Structures are given as structure tokens and as C-alpha cells.
Amino acid sequence: MAIAAALFAASCGGSSSSSGSSASSESIRGQTITVLVPYVMPQKLLNQFTAETGVNVNYVRTGWDATHNKLIVANTAKTYIADVAEFDWSFTGQFAGAGWVEPLDNLLPAKTLADLKSTDAAFVSGGKTYAACYSNDFRLSMYNKQMFAKAGITSFPATFDELATDIQKLQASGVKYPLQIPMAATEGGITPWYLLTLAMGGQLFDQNLKPVFQTPDSAGYKALQWEADAVKNGWVSPGSVALNDDVALNDFLAGQSAILFATGPGNLPTANDPSQSSIVGKAALGLVPGVDGPGASFGLPEGLSIPVTAKHKAAAAAFINWWEQPKNAIAIYKTQGSLPCGTSTIKQMVATGQLQGGDVLNQELTHVGPLFQAGAPIWYSQFSADAQGLANAAVKGQMSVQDALTQLADKASARTQ
């Protein structure tokens, strides 16, 4: 219960087991909706939705970056792309500001929205909720218990100094590249820098959205230097500079490294799924290390939205409502790895022992905050694209950390003016 309380302190609680939806009427029966989400979904579950509502689902899965770009293009052109679409925490400022998505306040049952209230805060702009959270994502670490035991390490490192010592022990025990950090010029490759900046006790921007990561004494600078050093010291494989987060996860699941830095809580069930992992039973979650103890982390919830160009909005709302029901959200968590967002769902998972790594999740949540205090700014996409290229150039040694961050700060300052 402590987990549910920590996850959704602001939530109204209560069960939302009702499958009823304001939209689940005969009017939507026979319609076909397109769902665009960057994660897999078992056809069996989709068939259940169709059986319950009569709505057929054309489920389209592409990578996160590709999904983002497709949505940008379609929304800018004001053309139809999907009835239900991915909505990342980082979309809020841009998508809501441009009026690309429907507010869900009147499309979803009040009970469902109340159940999601805490995590949906990331999707609120101007008092309206633009997405229903389906992935209660935040960053933490995952490690291979067997490799740790072989190296004589009994617990996951709490500080960066301990992490450095443990990495050396792991290398001495035969793990060539103990650490797995994606550093490609992609969204998944820039996330570790954000996380390290927070974990080292800093922020990317001050309250006035002025960049504070470019001076050598800043946490952002130290974080990027730490990544560059991890490459130089051989803590990560040379290919990490071109590694995206999904490939990094796959490599970790294949037993190629001992620590997966900056992963999501839902990846533990994936690591314990024999069909997707060769380290079943060996993976465990660890807190993000910090300077003097566990460091800060940040939330990256992902939600389901209804674009204004959607053809079947009522059917889309019915699908979102169906996904958010505890039974379905838990089934999706087990197969897809998205940690559910609804209070009632988390409570049910805790009560039935279905929440894997619950203790660590509970502890990590006390360190989780938002990356941007006032929500993702409207220019986040531009900042992120700049950061991806420049940070990648720094870890590759093509430019100094100082040059990369100075350039990034200059660009960010120009955007915020």
C-alpha cells in the first residue's frame, strides 16, 4: 500500500473497475480505430477489446522517435494519423499549445480520470487534461544479480564513487563492459544525461528557464563529463555512443552487461519473461546512485491521447478507458512492461503481489521529480534535438564537453528569449 501511496499521493483513490464508458454504446460498434503507440500489444488483448465493444483495432507500433516524428508531421498538416496516439510527457507544451489533441476531460469517465489524477498532472495544460497515463515511467537502474554475486558485490551502489569501485570489481570478475548506457543521438540516448544531471544534484534550467548546465561546476557539465569518461575508461562498450535505449535493454537482457543505467520500472517483468530475456530471475532493480546517497530521478509518464483529427473519437475514448481498467492494465504490464498509472490498479498489483521490484520502486519514487518544474516547455523538441546531437558529439570525443554544452546553452537561451 505504501507503494500506491507514494505513486499517487495526490490521487483520489478508489476502484475504477467499471468497464462502463460514456462512449461504449451501440454507436461505436463496427468502427475501426487506429492506435499509434511505440510499444507492442498482444493481439489477444486487442481481441478482448473488440469482443467487449465491437470496435476493431488497427494497432500500429513504431519506435518512439518515429512515432514522435509521424505525429509532428500529421498534426502540422492537420491530417488524420490515428484515433488514439502516443502522448509523451515532453509533448504537453507543444501539442497542447498547438491544439493538436482533444482534452479528455469530457471524453473519459470522471472515475477513470480521477484514478489517473496524479500521473496525469504531466499532461495538464491550461487546466485541461490532454492524455490518460498508461506508462508510469521514471528512471532507475537495473542490474544482474548473478554478475554482482560473482564479483563479490552484495548490494547495488548508492553513490557514484561506489559505482566506480563496483564497476572495477565487475571488470575484474570478467564482465568486460559492466555498464550499459545508451548515448546515441536520439531521445533515448539523451535521457541518461538528464538523469545524471538530477542525480548529481542539479537541474538543467533554473526557474526562469535559463540553462544552468554549461559551467564546469554545474551538475549538467559533470554529468556529461561522467558519460564521456565512462566511454574513455571502458566502463561501457565502445558502441554505446551509437546505442539507443531499446538496443541497450536488449543487450542487457542478453546478459552482455551487469548494470542498465536509466531504465524504466516496467522493464523488470520483461527481464523475467523467458520469451524476451536470457537473464530470467537474475535481474533486479536498483536506485539511481547519487553523490552522497541515492540521487534524484525524474518521471517520464506516457499517455494515450485523441488527436483532433481522429475519425472515431468516441471509440477512441472507449479504447483508452478499456486500457486503463486494472485487469487490462495489469495484463499489458506483464506483456509490454508499461507500469500502470491508475491508483486502483497499483493497489491491486500490490495486494496480489504482481508488482515486481516493489520495494525498490517505492524507495525510488521518493527521489522522483519532474525534469521541468513547470511542465515540458513548448520548445522542448528543439532543445532535445540540439542536446541529442551535441551530447553525442561530446561522448564520441568530437568536441569537448565544454564546447558542446556552451553551444547547447546558447541555442537554449535563444529559444527561451
Place this chain on the structure above:
Amino acid sequence: MPGRWNREGDRSARETQILGWILVVPAMAAVGALILYPLVKGFQQSIQSGGILFGELPGYVGTRNYRDVLNDPTSRDAMRHTLEYVLLAVSLELVLGIFVAVTLHRVFRGRGFVLAVLILPWALPSVVSGVLWRRVFDPDNGLLNSVLLHLHIINQPQVWLASGRGAIIYITLVHVWGVLPLISLIFLAGLQSVPDEVYSASAVDGAGPWRQFRYITLPLLRPSMAIALTVGTLLAISIFDEIYVLNGTALNTRSILIQVYNTTFVEADFAHGTALAFVLAAVTAVLGGFYALALRRSTV
């Protein structure tokens, strides 16, 4: 009677004219809808502000977006990279293309098989060839590192696509690998149009293979060279797939098209993205015109 003939002649001419229009109008409509309209809309977008997403009021900004992209260091690096891709790719394609064509021009056993194999890389979509080559260049599990480590030529895995100039060379090689068959076939077709008598006569006059190549083959291949130069340049200037698959949007290998993609679709900055695309289109048009002129001169 003459009046009647004239009237029938006029009617026939008019019918021919109408038929001509009927045949031409669909093509004109298609060109207008698919090329001219997007071109005009794109140009309009390139001289507009970014709008509310960029904290601006929507409106006309003149050449500001063009000045921005021409002054942006990332765009300028992308232009420099593209120039390097073009120079390197076209040079390699011309030299290797002529070499392959001259080799294949001779009749030898298995020539048909070699020709079929030669065409294979060209038949592969560039994304597929990019994926294949990623297996070669992969720093952790790639074939190249594996072979070189095994032969003790290197003592630790190399990140081939992390360096600046080196990465551009490797990506260019992948591009050339895909385009070389086409260039070779263009030269081979040119060679096959050279009459054998010319070589026989020069041999009687005492010309050796090198002099024949220098004074017969190369001059007579000039039209093919102009075509190969045009095709090679246009393909290299629009290089995208190989870079994107092998190294994503990393700064060290970013071409103009990758920069256009990143600006437009990742940053959602359509105004600057289209401005940069028009800069690329203008350069391509100038080069295309130059080559067309060269082709005309070489064939007249």
C-alpha cells in the same frame, strides 16, 4: 471546292490540337498538383515565421529563415559534409565505374555471371544496404572489428563511425557500393557504342592499350561521363538512408537532407526546414543545369 478542303483541313488541325491538349492536360495536372503546388506552398512556408510553437506571431519574415540556416553552424557543417560526400562519391564512382566498365567490356568466361552479381548492390534498397553494412561497422559485434582483431591489426574494437572524416569516408563507401553498378552500366553502354574498327585502326598505327584508352576510350566516353556525373552527383547530394541507418542524426556525419529532416520533423520547425530544403534544391538545380550544358556540349 477549295473552300471545302480548307474547312476540312482547319477542322482536322483543330481536332489534332484538341487531341494534343487532351493528352497533355493530365500530365500537366499531375505535375501541377504534385510538384508545382507543393513547391509554391513550401516556398511560402520558408518565408513565414515558425508561429506560436516558436513564440512568434504567424506572418511573413522575408529571407530571415534563409539567413538563419545559412548562419547556423550545424547547417553549415551539414553543407560541408554534403560537399565531402559528393566530391568523394562522384570521384570514386567515375574512376571505379570506368575501371569496371572497361574490364567487363572484354569478353571472358563468366562475364554474364559477373554482370549479374555487379547489379545486385544497385538492386538493394539503400536502407537494406545500410542495415547490412551496419553489421560490418558495428563497434561491439561487427564483422570489421572482429576480422581486424582476429588478424591482430587492431588491439581494441574501433568505433568506425565516431570519427569525423573517417566516418564520412565509410558512409561514402557504402553509398558508392550501391551506386557503382549503375555508373558502371552507363559507362559499359558507352563503351559498347564505340566501333571496334577504331581500336583496330589505332592498333595498326601502333597505339598501345594505354594510348587507346587515353585518346580513344576516354574522349568517346565523354557523353557517358556527363550522364554518370549528373546521376552520381544528384544521388550523392541527396544522400540520406545510408547515413540515417548507419549513424542516425549524429552531428559528425549529418548531411543537408538529414539536417532538413531533423529541423522539420524532429524539431517541428517547418519554416527553417523548408528554407534549408530550398537552399539544397537551388544548389542541385544549378549543378543540374551545369551538367546539362556539359552534356549538350559533349554530344554536339
